[in-house]
């Protein structure tokens with residue numbers, strides 16, 4: 133009888149997303165859609181990484197709006213804020229505090245080797261700030277504060293997870309066991325969605341071509357228009373093959389929304405033209421994201437609920453984070469017994 137009460141401890145999974153513009157269907161099918169499934173079997177924390185967004189100097193009013201929107205998006209996905217901890221990074225001061233301590237346990241050379249830092253400093257040579265350099269250390273703090281077992285990361289963040297492990301390992305070796313070393317979360321692999329206008333490139337939030345990316349809260353009409361103008365090829369046959377990047381991409385998107393395999397999709401569109409196919413893909417996308425959009429619109433109208441939920445999320449996250457922070461402060465010799 134008593135055994136029934138003892139709950140087995142579930143793995144801790146931490147995920148975070150920057151509040152830069154509304155996610156694309158690429159972000160959704162590739163990652164966000166899986167967050168909901170993940171939250172069933174794990175103790176999940178989901179964060180809006182707003183401090184990370186400061187590295188690119190966003191316009192303040194716009195950033196504030198984007199933080200609200202991203203937090204509302206997380207709730208709109210159906211991530212239950214009672215079962216999971218859904219929070220905004222800057223509302224938990226321990227992140228910035230631990231980041232400083234970890235800065236002192238991160239070597240200049242290893243931070244300098246981060247590919248994303250190198251790419252970003254090349255692309256934005258006019259704004260290579262120290263925050264951009266220390267970005268992976270803040271990310272390490274996000275993860276280590278919660279003693280996370282797993283972090284779901286895409287290819288572009290893998291190196292950042294590795295440096296988080298290296299930093300944790302160095303700290304543990306020098307100061308005694310303090311942080312759990314996080315592992316990458318290997319879940320169901322989401323679809324990799326490419327640009328609708330240049331299907332050799334990943335679909336990006338910041339593409340300057342307005343038809344290249346479909347955003348989660350685009351209107352159904354706009355989604356239809358974007359898919360109708362998607363780049364394809366001249367074979368006029370819906371099949372998955374090398375060199376058919378545009379069609380392969382539309383097939384992946386369709387598969388991501390419907391769960392159908394490529395062979396089933398080929399059969400469904402046997403003898404049909406690309407026009408029909410594009411319309412069906414657009415319809416499938418519209419249907420797939422409709423509930424998320426409806427939730428989002430409802431939540432955005434209720435600022436009081438949004439703020440209250442964010443406040444509760446921050447308090448719950450903060451309690452866990454504080455324990456780890458105190459431990460780390462003590463280990464490095466700071467005064468914690470006050």
Ligand code: TRP
Pocket residue numbers: 146147148149150181184270271274275283284285289
């Ligand atoms: N840097 C991540 C990105 O841009 C976002 C992020 C911040 C993150 N902190 C994190 C991801 C902690 C995982 C864990 O995608």
